[in-house]
Amino acid sequence: MRTTTGKTTGIPAQRPPSETGGDPARGRGRRAGAPPRHDAQRRRMARTGWTYTAPSLAVIGAITLFPIVFSLVLSFSEVRIGYGGFVVERLTLDNYLALVRSSDWYYALGFTVFYTVVTVAAEVVLGVLAALVMERLSASRGWMMALMLIPWSMITVVSARLWAYMYDSSYGVITWLLQNVFGANPLILGTPASAIGAMAVADIWKTTPFVAIIVLAGLVMLPRDVYESAEVDGAGPWTMFWRITLPQLRPTIAVAVLFRILQAFGVFDLPFVLTGGGPGIATQSLAVMGYKVLFQDLNIGAGAAIATSTGLLVAGACLLFLKVFRAQVGKEDVA
């Protein structure tokens, strides 16, 4: 077995797997004559590493892995609550069959996807615009950032309640404005389309600052010399934005979009407080539906199936987004 050494630093370089003869911990595939002292040292180091990371892994296992797997198992079970806890009667696919036969589930899925696409798209556009404006501010940037963070820092239950007061059809200030300024007689939370719109506005108001701050962080890191060269070449502001700023911001925007997809797909507190999922089931997201099935109806198996399927869908959506994003970046690198 060879040991390669970094030419300039003298630090032992990491060996490719083919040169290590497989995983030394397994004790297989090691070529005869390899120094046993080195393997023993690696095993000792591995043990030390596991010892140090074991507490963290135990916590992760307890609070992340276990609930996910537990929920997965419950979703395939006919389960009820007994005096000693959950009682699994049998394993079954009935919970998932109930989902695919439920028109309410299809509606909740469609609504959640639509809501995610619309709000995330709006937040990205507005967030980028806000970040571009803030980047040009000098002394007041700190104040502006602090002001912009107020909606984001507000607890959603509180902000949803405030929006509910403003939308109220009897005494809401927004209703009053629409009546007295525009002569309309709106029932903002009373019809499906306006309730969905009102909910999206409340979400965009709260979350755009989050996107703006992330994009701003990316903006200030962009190298200035590229802009100087472009300016020398005669590029205008619009060209520089489309050809330099936006392409370079893509990784930053991707991070923001990923976070937002995760949050928007699991939206719960806003519809729960603002509309209760109504009118009818117009604003019932998958999370609200899961909550109602699980905690109002105490239908444990079906509730777990909704939670599990939602988790899989959002993971799939994120992976798809990343794949598309990487493919796009790869194309640009080649170009």
Next chain:
Amino acid sequence: MHLSRRGLLTGGVVLAATALAGCGGDARPPVTAADIAPPTEPVTIDWMAPELLTNDGKDLRRSMVRTFQERFPEITVRLVQVPPTTDVRRTTLTTQIASGAVTPDVYLGDCAWPAQFAHNSLAMPLGRVADDEEFWSKYPEEVVSSISYQGQVYAFPCYLDLAFLYYRADLLDKHGLQVPATWEELRRTALRLIDTGDVRYGLVWQGMSGEPLTCNVSEFVADAGGALMDPDARRVRADSPEGRHALTFMTELISSGVSPEAVGTFAEEQTLTAFAGGQAAFLRNWSYAWGSANDPASSLVAGKVDAVLRPTFDGAGAARHSTLGGWHNFVNPHTAHPGAAVAFARWVAEEEAQTLMAATSPYLPTLSKVLYNPEIAGRDKPTNRLSADADIVLRPFGSPHYPAISKAVYTGVNRLLVDGADPGAVGDTLTEVARGMALARDGVAL
């Protein structure tokens, strides 16, 4: 040492399977009320109940606990704060008790919970009515029925809630109008009052997608002579001529302008705000609204309000219907102090506590001899005086799937109300509601 992702996942599955195997429930509760007696040693129990305000703004829970501890000095009762809404309380209690928590020992729960909580082992069975007929005969039959499931009682009654029609007595006097005895008369009176410009709305009620809408629907269907389900919550009867009559009238309240279009977004809070703000002539609400509407600090119509039992339909007889509401004390089946918990929950249902409640608070007692004795509560409170004449409507509480049944009712009817309130769509709505209720009854609705 090597731990692959597959290894981690396998570990998780094994852990989950172990947990599932380990939490297999037994067929009977750890203790039953029949096994126990009040303690002789000092014990402390936790009571989870929302703040109950007395007429002078004090906490009724504290005065009840103080009086109880004078009778049972060996039992100390600690008050536990509760989450703000009924739904969140149910969630908290479900997760807590299902995981075997021994506290709270006693909790105040909604009258709609007994069958569901009994079915899911979240409440201790407290014995059969037949085993203690002398005790249970002191309460209205409908109350005892609402807290029973499969022959067992699962809660001790605490307080009732009934629905009343509140009205602007000053406006009726001003325009020489009578208090309406029927819904048709109320519609005419409301339209006249709107025409005078004294009010913006005629009648406000709870049409939002939620449990209060199920209460309103149950009452209107009862007014028309029908019911949503049979008393044993097995046969769905919503899609009936009586159901059609009720829903058609509800939509006409909106289309004729008696009720605002926004009523489909009104929960109790919004209706009370509209009425207390002087915008509405009539309000359907629970007994607590009497105090709120007459509180000068929060109401523009304080002192101008009176209450009657809800009207009925023309030619439907003399019955004045009100949905049964209220809260009762359940005992945690895992409590470490079942004797003390049962002693306390039972004491709250008995005469001393019920009299204290009636004399000092706006809550309606459940004990018949106190409830039907207006001298105790005071004759100036019409809600107590009227309750003896109310015809109680029971929602299908007897089903352990009641929340899903109710959801089928309120989502379907709310959709009808907000979607143009078209009387022509009533038939389809009722068919859809009845189908949803049947699926919910069978436990297969989502």
